[in-house]
Amino acid sequence: MAAGRKPSDDVRGESEVSAADMAHSLADPESRAERFARFLDEAQASAECFAATSPAEAFSFSRILHSLGTAVEEIAGPPQQICGALFPRIAETLSPGLAKWLSEKRLDLAAGRPVGDWVRQARRLAFEHFERVIVASGETPPPPRNALRSDEIVWGRAPARLDLAGGWSDTPPFALEHGGCVANAAVNLNGQPPIQIYARVTPRPTIRIHSIDLGTDVAIHQWEELSEDRSPTGEFSLVKAALGLAGFSPATCDSPSGSLADMLSQFGGGLEITTLAAVPKGSGLGTSSIMGAVVLAVVHRVLGRELSAKELFHAVLRLEQAMTTGGGWQDQVGGVLAGVKLITTESGLVPDPAIRYMPADVLDPKANGGQTLLYYTGITRLAKNILGQVVARYLDRNRDAMATLRKIRALASKAADAMARKDLEAFGHAIDTAWQLNKQLDPNSSNEEIESLLTRLRPHLYGAKLLGAGGGGFLLLVCRSIDDAAQVKARLGAGPPNRRARFFEFDISREGLSLSVC
Numbered sequence: 001m002a003a004g005r006k007p008s009d010d011v012r013g014e015s016e017v018s019a020a021d022m023a024h025s026l027a028d029p030e031s032r033a034e035r036f037a038r039f040l041d042e043a044q045a046s047a048e049c050f051a052a053t054s055p056a057e058a059f060s061f062s063r064i065l066h067s068l069g070t071a072v073e074e075i076a077g078p079p080q081q082i083c084g085a086l087f088p089r090i091a092e093t094l095s096p097g098l099a100k101w102l103s104e105k106r107l108d109l110a111a112g113r114p115v116g117d118w119v120r121q122a123r124r125l126a127f128e129h130f131e132r133v134i135v136a137s138g139e140t141p142p143p144p145r146n147a148l149r150s151d152e153i154v155w156g157r158a159p160a161r162l163d164l165a166g167g168w169s170d171t172p173p174f175a176l177e178h179g180g181c182v183a184n185a186a187v188n189l190n191g192q193p194p195i196q197i198y199a200r201v202t203p204r205p206t207i208r209i210h211s212i213d214l215g216t217d218v219a220i221h222q223w224e225e226l227s228e229d230r231s232p233t234g235e236f237s238l239v240k241a242a243l244g245l246a247g248f249s250p251a252t253c254d255s256p257s258g259s260l261a262d263m264l265s266q267f268g269g270g271l272e273i274t275t276l277a278a279v280p281k282g283s284g285l286g287t288s289s290i291m292g293a294v295v296l297a298v299v300h301r302v303l304g305r306e307l308s309a310k311e312l313f314h315a316v317l318r319l320e321q322a323m324t325t326g327g328g329w330q331d332q333v334g335g336v337l338a339g340v341k342l343i344t345t346e347s348g349l350v351p352d353p354a355i356r357y358m359p360a361d362v363l364d365p366k367a368n369g370g371q372t373l374l375y376y377t378g379i380t381r382l383a384k385n386i387l388g389q390v391v392a393r394y395l396d397r398n399r400d401a402m403a404t405l406r407k408i409r410a411l412a413s414k415a416a417d418a419m420a421r422k423d424l425e426a427f428g429h430a431i432d433t434a435w436q437l438n439k440q441l442d443p444n445s446s447n448e449e450i451e452s453l454l455t456r457l458r459p460h461l462y463g464a465k466l467l468g469a470g471g472g473g474f475l476l477l478v479c480r481s482i483d484d485a486a487q488v489k490a491r492l493g494a495g496p497p498n499r500r501a502r503f504f505e506f507d508i509s510r511e512g513l514s515l516s517v518c
Contacts, residue, residue, distance in 0.1 A: 011042050011064050018397035022071035032075075032086075037093040039068055044101050047129070055176040055349055062130040062173070066395035069122035076115040083118060084111025126395060127324075127388070130173055134321040137349045138314060141247035143254050146201050146268030147304025148517070153200045155516045156298040157193040159186040159509035160279055161286035161334030162374075162476060163467055164363070165434040166412025168441060170328035170345070171387065172317070174394050174405055179346045181412040183419070184334035185363055186509040187374075193509065194278040195287060195335070197294045199302050202272050205264035207243070209236045212276040223250050223260050238288060239273055241322045242295040245315060246303065271302070280500070282380030284468025286331030292316045293332040294513060301515055312336065314350050326387050329353065338512035342416040358419040360508045362427040362478075371424060371479045373488060378500030379449060379472030386469040390442050404441045411437065428462025428478030435465040445470030453497055460484035474504070 011017050022039065026032050046060035076086055083090070090109050094102070102108050106121050148154070166182035169175060188194070202208070207220040218236050220226050226240055226248065234240075243249075248263070248271075255262030264270055273295070279287045293316045300307050307315065313332050320327035329351045333343050340363055342356040361367040393401035411434055418426035438445045445466065453475075454464055462478045479485035489503060496502070 011039065011060075011067075015060075015063075016397055016402075017067075018399060019067035019070035019074070020396075020398075022067050023074040026071055026075050033089045033093045036068075036072075036087060036090065037095075037098070039064065040094070040102065040107075041098055043068065044098055053349065055173065055347055058133045058349065059130050059173045059177065062126040062133075063395050063397065065122050065129075066126035066392065067397065069119040069126070070392075070396045072115060072122075073119045076119075081115045082111065083109045083113045083115055086115055123392070127326075127391075131321040131324060131326070134172060134176075134349070135318050138245070138318050141245070141252060143252045143263070144247040144267045144303050146302065148201050148302055150201070153198055153518045154298045154301045155196070155198055155518055156294040156301075156513065157196040158290050158294050158335045158513045159188050159193045159338075159511075160195065160283075161185070161290060161331050162187055162363070162506075163284075163286070163330060163334065164340075164412075164465075164476075165415035165430055166409055167330060167434070167468070168328075168390060168438070169405060169409035169412070170330040170343075171391065172321075172326070172328065173391070175328055175345060175351065176349055177347055178405075178409075179344065180328070180330070180351075181342070181344045181409045182330040182334075183340075183342050183358070183412045183415045184330055185340040185360070186335055186338050186512050187506045188509050189279065189374075190505050191507070192278065193511070193514070195290050195294055196276040196278075197291075197298045198274040199298045200272050201268060201302065202270040204270045205261050205267075206270040207248070207260075207264070208270065208272045209239050210272070210274040211235065212274060213278065221260065226260065237323055238292055238319070239275065239295055241319055242292055242299060243271075245319055245322065246296060246299045271299075273298075280376055280378075280380070280473075282473055283376070284466060284470070284473030286335055286468065288325065289316050289320060289327050289331030290335035292319045293336050297513060297515055301517065309336065310350070310352055313353060317351065326391060336513040338509050340419065340508060342412060356416065358416055359422060360419075361422045362419050362424045364508050365505075366507060368424060369482045369485075371482060371485050373477040373479065373485060374504045374506045375475045375477060375492060376500070376502055376504055377450065377453065377466075377472055377475055378496070378498040378502075379447075386442055386444050386471055389444060393441075401441060404437055408434070408437050408441070424478065425462050425480075430463070431465040431476060431478060432461075432463030435463075438466075438470055442470070447471065449497060450475075456491065457488055460488050 025035050043064045046064055049057045087109055162185045164183040169180035170182050210217040216235055253263045255266055277287055279285055293312055296315050313329055316332040317329050333353050340358045340360045344354045345351040363372055365372050415430035418430050460479055462480055464477050467474045467476055479488055
């Protein structure tokens with residue numbers, strides 16, 4: 001820490017002080033307790049900036065606390081280290097107010113507490129804080145009221161999303177603090193928009209959710225059933241969370257009893273929602289966020305409300321944080337809006353995307369003779385795990401991660417320029433560079449199976465990229481020629497990596513999100 005400067009000058013707001021810097025500051029055992037107490041004091045002060053309009057201020061608490069956890073882990077040494085050994089004089093250094101706050105946050109530094117336990121709690125609170133900041137950045141909706149006729153059904157459908165370059169620069173907190181830039185495309189799969197939602201109002205005051213692709217359904221009669229299982233792996237967690245954001249929650253209930261049944265009676269009946277995601281799970285095609293966008297659009301149409309594009313994109317960002325999946329804004333923008341586009345946002349808690357539409361020729365297999373291929377690897381992964389690791393490195397102000405994120409953001413414009421010039425080779429090189437940068441940001445984006453597959457195909461390719469967070473899912477291939485594309489299809493057809501792997505036909509969506517009332 002620079003001499004003569006207060007801690008707040010270094011670690012709050014737009015500070016670039018990293019977890020490694022904090023670890024260096026805490027390395028000396030003689031001054032460690034005092035310096036640690038000053039950092040903790042700054043964390044407490046930052047926690048009170050929950051409603052700050054500046055993203056840098058709003059997320060300071062998350063960054064300081066997560067960085068402190070990483071710094072403490074670095075200096076602790078053996079995993080069995082206890083707080084009393086690492087900070088022997090910390091109790092006499094803390095002010096009474098700070099000690100009380102730490103106890104309330106379960107961050108107390110009891111002598112026998114394992115350091116690893118303190119670090120896990122610090123990191124958990126850091127993630128919870130920025131999730132709450134984003135969820136709270138939207139308005140509370142009014143109590144829901146049915147706007148449909150008794151025989152009407154709302155039908156929503158949307159394409160999938162191919163992220164071409166710039167992905168990760170749309171992810172909070174980076175995107176909200178620095179702005180993002182992404183090139184992506186809305187695509188139909190095998191001739192159809194693969195994400196579809198149906199909703200209707202029923203006479204009986206119950207919420208029913210059906211999943212066609214999973215072959216499951218659930219009936220919800222009480223608030224507890226609507227709020228439970230909001231985890232990313234829950235079968236109906238996304239729809240439940242979307243209903244909560246649309247106003248189906250105790251917070252907006254104005255019935256005398258406060259029950260879900262009474263709210264639904266005032267709403268005008270029950271609600272039946274049917275979902276279809278004709279995309280393999282863990283695809284990397286933005287399915288979860290796009291499904292969230294379609295559910296929110298459909299439910300709001302049932303309620304007679306119309307969300308602007310900006311409001312819908314922000315609502316999905318809040319939805320992802322409510323579910324702890326932590327996604328960015330590019331998936332919903334990519335699937336809701338038709339065509340191939342370059343999307344940019346400035347810093348701010350509510351992203352306001354600016355759209356520049358691009359020619360589709362180098363991506364569209366109908367325009368390039370089939371030189372672009374979409375291959376499902378059959379390897380699945382949960383994007384939340386990869387995303388959490390990337391966000392953790394950003395919160396720690398890891399300098400390598402920060403530099404890579406800036407390169408990723410800049411690359412989107414280069415990919416867009418290649419598309420504007422209709423330069424297939426340059427476009428292939430751009431998506432290949434995007435894939436290499438993704439692996440720099442997080443090595444878990446790839447694995448031996450994926451690398452082996454790409455090694456087999458390299459002689460035939462200008463470039464290739466795993467879509468989404470990586471780790472599995474769909475692979476976009478840009479082939480050197482029509483003949484090379486035929487050879488790639490023949491090789492993978494004869495020797496797929498697993499029984500699930502297969503090619504998907506795709507075309508550029510000219511509609512994006514569509515809503516109909518039947």
